[in-house]
Amino acid sequence: MVLYNFKQITVVPSGKEFVDIILSRTQRQTPTVVHKGYAINRIRQFYMRKVKYTQTNFHEKISTILEDFPRLDDIHPFYGELLNHLYDKDHYKLALGQLNTARNLIEKIAKDYVRLLKYGDSLYRCKNLKKAALGRMCTVMKRVSPSLAYLEQVRQHMSRLPSIDPNTRTILICGYPNVGKSSFINKITRADVDVQPYAFTTKSLFVGHTDYKYMRWQVIDTPGILDHPLEECNTIEMLSITALAYLRAAVLFVVDLSGNCGYTIAQQAALFHSIRALFANKPVIIACNKTDLQPFETLPESDKKLIEEMRKEAARAGAGLVDGAPPDEENCMLTMSTMTEEGLINVKNAACEKLLQMRVEMKMKSKKINDCLNRIHVAVPKARDQKERPPVIPQAVLDARAAQNNAAENKRKLEKDLENENGGAGVYSANLHKHYLLLDPDWKDDIVPEIMDGHNIADFVDADILQRLDELEREEDERAAAAENGMDEDEDMSDQDLTPEEAEALAAIRRKKKLMLAEHRAKKKTADNKPVVPRRHDVERQFNTSRMGRHLSSLGLDPTAAVNRARSRSAAGTRSRKRERSEAAGGDDMEVDEQANKRMRSRTRSLSRPHKEALPGEGFKDSAQKVKAMKIGKNAVKERNKDARKGEADRVHYNKKPKHLFSGKRGTGKTDRR
Amino acid sequence: MRLEKCWFCSSTIYPGHGIQFVRNDAKIFRFCRSKCHKNFKMKRNPRKVKWTKAYRKLHGKELTQDATFEFERRRNRPERYNREVVEQTLKAMKKIDEVRVQREAKFWESRMKGKKAKERTEAAKELEQNIHLVKAPGVMKSEPGFSLPKLAEKTKVKVSTSSKVEMQE
Numbered sequence: 001m002v003l004y005n006f007k008q009i010t011v012v013p014s015g016k017e018f019v020d021i022i023l024s025r026t027q028r029q030t031p032t033v034v035h036k037g038y039a040i041n042r043i044r045q046f047y048m049r050k051v052k053y054t055q056t057n058f059h060e061k062i063s064t065i066l067e068d069f070p071r072l073d074d075i076h077p078f079y080g081e082l083l084n085h086l087y088d089k090d091h092y093k094l095a096l097g098q099l100n101t102a103r104n105l106i107e108k109i110a111k112d113y114v115r116l117l118k119y120g121d122s123l124y125r126c127k128n129l130k131k132a133a134l135g136r137m138c139t140v141m142k143r144v145s146p147s148l149a150y151l152e153q154v155r156q157h158m159s160r161l162p163s164i165d166p167n168t169r170t171i172l173i174c175g176y177p178n179v180g181k182s183s184f185i186n187k188i189t190r191a192d193v194d195v196q197p198y199a200f201t202t203k204s205l206f207v208g209h210t211d212y213k214y215m216r217w218q219v220i221d222t223p224g225i226l227d228h229p230l231e232e233c234n235t236i237e238m239l240s241i242t243a244l245a246y247l248r249a250a251v252l253f254v255v256d257l258s259g260n261c262g263y264t265i266a267q268q269a270a271l272f273h274s275i276r277a278l279f280a281n282k283p284v285i286i287a288c289n290k291t292d293l294q295p296f297e298t299l300p301e302s303d304k305k306l307i308e309e310m311r312k313e314a315a316r317a318g319a320g321l322v323d324g325a326p327p328d329e330e331n332c333m334l335t336m337s338t339m340t341e342e343g344l345i346n347v348k349n350a351a352c353e354k355l356l357q358m359r360v361e362m363k364m365k366s367k368k369i370n371d372c373l374n375r376i377h378v379a380v381p382k383a384r385d386q387k388e389r390p391p392v393i394p395q396a397v398l399d400a401r402a403a404q405n406n407a408a409e410n411k412r413k414l415e416k417d418l419e420n421e422n423g424g425a426g427v428y429s430a431n432l433h434k435h436y437l438l439l440d441p442d443w444k445d446d447i448v449p450e451i452m453d454g455h456n457i458a459d460f461v462d463a464d465i466l467q468r469l470d471e472l473e474r475e476e477d478e479r480a481a482a483a484e485n486g487m488d489e490d491e492d493m494s495d496q497d498l499t500p501e502e503a504e505a506l507a508a509i510r511r512k513k514k515l516m517l518a519e520h521r522a523k524k525k526t527a528d529n530k531p532v533v534p535r536r537h538d539v540e541r542q543f544n545t546s547r548m549g550r551h552l553s554s555l556g557l558d559p560t561a562a563v564n565r566a567r568s569r570s571a572a573g574t575r576s577r578k579r580e581r582s583e584a585a586g587g588d589d590m591e592v593d594e595q596a597n598k599r600m601r602s603r604t605r606s607l608s609r610p611h612k613e614a615l616p617g618e619g620f621k622d623s624a625q626k627v628k629a630m631k632i633g634k635n636a637v638k639e640r641n642k643d644a645r646k647g648e649a650d651r652v653h654y655n656k657k658p659k660h661l662f663s664g665k666r667g668t669g670k671t672d673r674r
Numbered sequence: 675m676r677l678e679k680c681w682f683c684s685s686t687i688y689p690g691h692g693i694q695f696v697r698n699d700a701k702i703f704r705f706c707r708s709k710c711h712k713n714f715k716m717k718r719n720p721r722k723v724k725w726t727k728a729y730r731k732l733h734g735k736e737l738t739q740d741a742t743f744e745f746e747r748r749r750n751r752p753e754r755y756n757r758e759v760v761e762q763t764l765k766a767m768k769k770i771d772e773v774r775v776q777r778e779a780k781f782w783e784s785r786m787k788g789k790k791a792k793e794r795t796e797a798a799k800e801l802e803q804n805i806h807l808v809k810a811p812g813v814m815k816s817e818p819g820f821s822l823p824k825l826a827e828k829t830k831v832k833v834s835t836s837s838k839v840e841m842q843e
Contacts, residue, residue: 437754440757443757446757450676452764453771458749460767461753461763469770508808509804509808512807513804513807557810
């Protein structure tokens with residue numbers, strides 16, 4: 001109910017900050033521009049607005065603060081007392097009162113100055129009035145600034161108080177300092193309270209939560225209490241006493257048996273008796289701690305007696321709670337050790353149980369119980385005769401229950417146990433074949449092949465595969481027999497093979513054909529690219545008679561006749577051989593000789609006059625001119641160059657602007673000639 | 675673990691090889707190597723690509739239907755393990771393999787049967803037609819020892835014109 005508000009209180013700014021915030025907001029949110037030439041009403045309105053706005057903001061902010069801070073009289077008395085002890089009730093109330101007065105003052109100031117502004121007759125006057133109003137409001141706030149600072153501190157501390165629900169199930173742990181209260185709460189709940197060897201380690205209340213019977217229980221750890229009267233207690237001790245006084249909880253009084261805390265059992269017993277009054281109407285349990293250092297049995301008799309007395313007191317206190325039940329002396333005193341954790345759960349359970357009983361009792365007595373009872377109805381069949389009909393439990397269930405009780409000893413061995421025995425999770429790998437259902441259990445551990453010779457065995461597996469295999473083999477044998485019979489026809493026509501000479505000729509034919517094909521292909525390819533040289537220019541001298549002769553003889557013909565003819569027809573032959581023939585031939589080649597001589601004679605006649613002499617009818621000045629003319633005339637007779645090589649006139653520019661000449665930078669040199 | 679067949683070339687895909695492609699209609703295409711995969715991506719029909727088994731079977735270059743192929747059938751129901759049956763199966767598999775190989779060899783032989791005769795006739799024809807490339811025709815007549823092989827089967831049927839005329843009349 002009241003728990004959450006402590007964390008949601010608005011931040012209280014300091015005096016200066018407060019003023020800054022309000023003034024800057026006024027400056028931002030109201031119009032800022034005014035000139036002295038405006039209408040006077042407009043000027044008045046402008047400044048009145050500012051004053052009113054500032055006042056409203058102050059009012060709002062202070063109101064929120066005043067509302068957020070809890071009123072100590074309206075909250076649960078536990079919290080009221082707590083806050084009183086922590087922050088001093090009077091101071092708190094005074095601070096809030098001062099804020100309230102400040103608010104009223106600011107309202108009055110604003111009212112007065114607005115009234116004055118109504119009669120301001122110039123911009124200068126109105127402006128000064130506004131300045132005065134705002135200034136006074138700010139001074140009021142500045143005067144209140146110590147209260148604001150105090151309230152901010154209070155707010156910060158309050159937001160960090162533990163969220164204790166005063167109405168729910170609570171267990172309160174109290175005792176001398178250093179007896180082991182914080183250790184106990186650390187062990188039972190998830191709270192992480194500081195545990196140190198010096199006294200007063202715990203300086204405020206700490207809350208932890210634990211579970212019992214499916215319900216949430218608050219466990220409150222208190223600072224230690226010393227044995228002196230209330231007036232002499234300091235703030236920290238007052239916290240625990242407040243808690244004891246106002247929370248209706250089960251009290252767990254922790255006693256240190258070993259005296260390790262620095263106080264004897266006598267002193268602790270004395271404390272118990274002095275705060276006995278606070279235990280009225282609360283179930284009390286005495287928890288004797290540190291039994292690992294000093295077990296209860298070996299205590300000296302005097303100490304035991306003291307603890308006995310405490311127990312009796314606790315029992316008496318608890319007796320008044322539950323009507324009709326005898327004072328439960330047994331459960332009032334329990335031993336435990338927070339170090340070894342023995343007896344902790346028992347203590348907790350005992351405390352919870354006692355409190356639960358008390359709360360149920362209270363609920364039964366209150367008015368609300370009737371609502372609950374009305375909703376619960378146990379239906380019982382009407383008894384028609386006196387016969388006893390006890391509930392029937394089948395024998396099997398009884399046997400099962402008995403077996404279950406025995407089962408704790410002989411449990412079935414689980415796979416998990418097997419795994420743990422054989423080396424744990426990473427080491428042991430379970431035998432998955434164990435539970436296979438096969439015709440013969442010996443086969444369980446067989447390693448089954450899946451692939452053989454490039455086939456999947458699973459594709460071949462068949463129950464009657466042997467039978468089919470037999471059929472196949474029979475079929476194969478039949479086929480083999482049939483093939484034997486069919487082999488009568490002789491495919492061996494070896495007499496029709498080629499003779500070695502024919503084979504040679506065939507090979508030669510094939511070679512020749514290949515060559516011709518290759519040549520044709522080469523020629524075809526180069527026809528467009530290379531001009532063909534006319535045969536007359538046989539530069540490589542491949543067309544000569546020896547070659548022809550060889551070719552003809554390879555064909556099987558006699559080349560001599562053809563070679564002779566070729567030789568006789570060539571020009572070189574006729575000129576050089578003319579004399580030889582005339583000498584050697586004699587009478588056989590008469591006809592031929594005469595012909596040759598005749599030709600010679602005609603030539604010699606034309607050669608009788610020197611050809612360079614200029615004859616009169618030819619039109620030359622002198623023989624020098626004629627010689628020049630002849631020379632020039634030879635140019636015209638020059639044979640056309642049919643080598644098909646590029647001449648001077650055959651320059652064709654395929655690429656008028658080659659890129660490498662027209663682009664790019666030069667390493668050295670100029671590029672102005674492009 | 676299973677040996678699969680490549681969708682394109684029908685060779686076996688061993689574990690650790692190849693790529694599987696699952697189409698949107700959940701049909702799985704397995705390829706033995708990137709060659710087949712790339713051919714598939716180019717949308718080539720394996721029945722038209724010379725080196726695949728699909729082509730060869732379609733064009734009668736390999737044994738298509740045989741009893742030995744019936745043994746290898748993919749069964750989708752798992753059989754309970756039976757050691758004896760598996761033993762028998764293993765032995766049978768070897769024998770079936772042998773039989774299959776023999777039958778394939780015989781198929782190949784029958785396919786290649788007429789090759790020698792064909793080659794002979796072709797050689798004879800070539801020799802007769804192109805002898806002029808190697809030996810001059812004149813020489814041929816003068817060397818009677820060199821004779822062309824006889825062309826065995828082909829005999830030209832001469833139809834006498836007189837009989838024809840008779841028939842017309």
